[in-house]
Each structure stands twice: as C-alpha cells, then as structure tokens.
C-alpha cells in the first residue's frame with residue numbers, strides 16, 4: 491500500500507511519553523469501557539446524540555478552523571466563529587492551532603519528502619497516520635517561522651498559551667455538563683467524550699495516511715495525495731485530497747457541488763449568515779486545465795504502451811488525434827491567459843465597461859466549454875484504444 495521508506499530520521503527521535511500515553515490509553519479505555527458499559531447498562535439516545543454532535547463539532551473545528559481557515563486562509567471568519575473553532579479544536583486534542591498549522595504548512599511545502607514532510611506518506615501508513623505524533627519533532631522544537639501571521643492572531647495565541655487548560659476543561663467539562671443536563675452522565679461521558687475523541691483522532695489522521703495512498707489522482711500525480719469519496723465521508727469532506735494539494739487556497743476540497751464536503755457547506759452557510767467572508771475559489775479554468783493535463787498524460791502513455799506492442803495504422807491515427815487535441819488545448823490556454831491578463835489590467839485601471847465585462851465572461855465560458863468537450867473527446871479515445 492505504501493512505498494518503502496528510504497530514510498528514517500524521525501524513527502530515532504526520542505519518544506514523546508505524554509503523547510504515547512494519551513494516544514495509547516484513550517483507544518484502550520474506549521475499547522474496553524464502551525462495550526462493557528453498553529452491555530451492562532446500555533446507552534441512551536442522548537449519549538448517541540452527544541457522540542454525533544461532539545464528533546462533528548470537534549472534527550469540523552479542525553477541518554474548517556485549523557485547516558482551511560488558519561493553515562490555508564481560504565476565507566475570513568468573524569471572531570465569534572474563530573473562538574468557537576478554537577475551543578472545539580482544542581477539544582479535538584490535536585495540539586494548538588499554531589503548532590498544527592505550522593506543521594501542516596510544512597507538509598504542503600515539502601509534501602512526500604521523507605525527511606522534511608512532518609507526516610510523509612512515503613514513510614508508510616503507520617508513520618503518517620500516528621507514528622509521527624508518538625515521537626518528538628526531530629529538532630525537538632517546533633519552528634513557527636512559517637506562521638508569523640498566526641502569532642499575531644490573539645485568539646490563536648490565547649489558545650496556544652492555555653491549550654492544556656482548554657483541552658482538559660472541554661473534554662471533561664462539556665460531556666459532564668451535557669450528561670448532567672440530560673440525566674445520563676456516564677453514557678454521554680463515554681460516547682460523547684471518550685469514544686468521540688478516539689474516533690475523531692483516527693478520522694482526522696486518515697487524511698495524512700490513507701488520503702495519500704488510496705484513491706484517484708484526477709488533478710495531479712506530482713504528489714501522493716488522492717481523491718477518495720469514502721474517506722471524504724469519514725473526514726468531513728477532506729478526502730478530496732488530490733484537489734486540495736494542487737489548489738490549497740480554495741475553501742472547497744470537494745470542488746463539485748455534489749461531492750460530500752460538509753466543511754465546505756459549513757463555510758458557505760457561515761458566509762450567508764455574514765459570519766465568513768472572502769471565500770477563495772480558484773478559477774474553474776485552472777481546474778479544467780489540471781484535469782485535462784492529467785488526461786493527456788494518461789491517454790498518451792496508454793497509447794504509447796499499446797503502440798509499442800501492436801503498432802498499427804489506426805493507433806497511429808489516434809495518437810495524431812491526441813496530438814492535435816493537445817495543440818488545441820495549449821492554444822485555448824494561451825488565449826485564456828492573455829484575456830485574463832488584459833481583463834485584470836483593465837479592471838485595475840477601472841477602464842472596463844459593463845458590456846466588456848460581459849463579453850469577457852462569455853468568452854471565458856466558451857473556452858471552458860471547449861475544454862470540457864475536449865475532455866469528452868479524449869475520454870472517448872481512451873476508451874477505444876487505451
């Protein structure tokens with residue numbers, strides 16, 4: 491499932507005993523206490539409700555907060571939202587925003603590098619899933635030089651300074667308070683507290699492990715990140731990781747409207763309520779371009795392989811056809827970038843008339859439609875020959 495690691499610097503780093511204890515004892519406790527309590531006493535509906543509510547509150551504080559807001563700044567959020575995300579993010583017990591985002595930015599910068607990527611999937615499932623957490627950082631110290639903007643954010647710094655108090659009080663206090671309110675303290679504590687914590691840990695870690703190993707690569711094959719709808723379901727939408735690694739500044743991971751990405755939906759709903767703004771989206775054309783480039787690569791590769799084996803005239807024609815399509819693709823892209831450049835320059839100087847803007851948008855739509863047709867034609871060629 492994974493490539494053999496070639497270097498193992500962090501395997502020799504000293505074990506982080508606090509993490510080792512927490513991440514061994516919590517799953518062990520959940521594995522024993524939850525089924526035992528379920529058999530002996532049974533769980534109330536409220537206990538299950540607390541499991542789902544806290545799972546989504548904590549999980550999406552990591553994905554919408556730690557990840558898409560603080561690590562990548564794909565949108566801006568009202569302070570009230572940032573406080574909620576910071577508190578439930580601490581409850582997820584995945585370190586402070588500052589540490590998490592700094593490590594995550596490094597992951598994107600040097601993705602798959604066996605030495606520099608903090609959770610490189612090239613070092614195997616176990617290491618990228620949780621092995622990296624059980625040892626100290628190789629240097630022994632976190633380096634926040636890539637997170638100066640976050641060091642200036644008072645909410646981030648408050649959460650970082652009071653992380654231990656926050657994580658303990660939320661993990662113990664919230665389930666106990668809710669349990670007391672609904673009259674099932676132990677049930678809520680075990681499901682909404684303990685089981686939720688463990689399940690959320692592994693669901694989030696799947697993004698670093700499985701989402702770099704299992705799935706498709708529709709946008710790029712220059713790193714190990716994959717798109718996988720099954721993982722998206724478990725990871726609050728982050729399973730569309732191939733898209734995310736090529737367009738990390740987009741607030742969406744599941745870019746198609748039908749792709750399961752509750753984090754994206756949450757951000758959109760927040761923006762409708764006036765609590766989030768400046769939602770960043772990459773131009774649709776960039777997405778088409780990435781998909782088409784991958785399709786060309788695959789079709790050409792498959793045709794060349796077949797040609798080497800059966801070289802015939804029909805195949806030769808197919809290859810010529812693909813080459814033609816490729817030339818048209820380059821031409822469309824060129825026109826698009828010229829058009830865009832001109833439009834941006836005009837807009838900057840406020841020269842643009844309404845009708846010019848409309849005609850620009852229409853031409854853009856045309857180019858997009860042309861690329862979409864190209865993708866269909868290529869798919870047909872692939873199906874016939876590859």
Ligand SMILES: [Zn+2]
Pocket residue numbers: 597697698702715731735
């Ligand atoms: Zn990744």
Ligand SMILES: [Zn+2]
Pocket residue numbers: 557561562594598734738
């Ligand atoms: Zn990311």
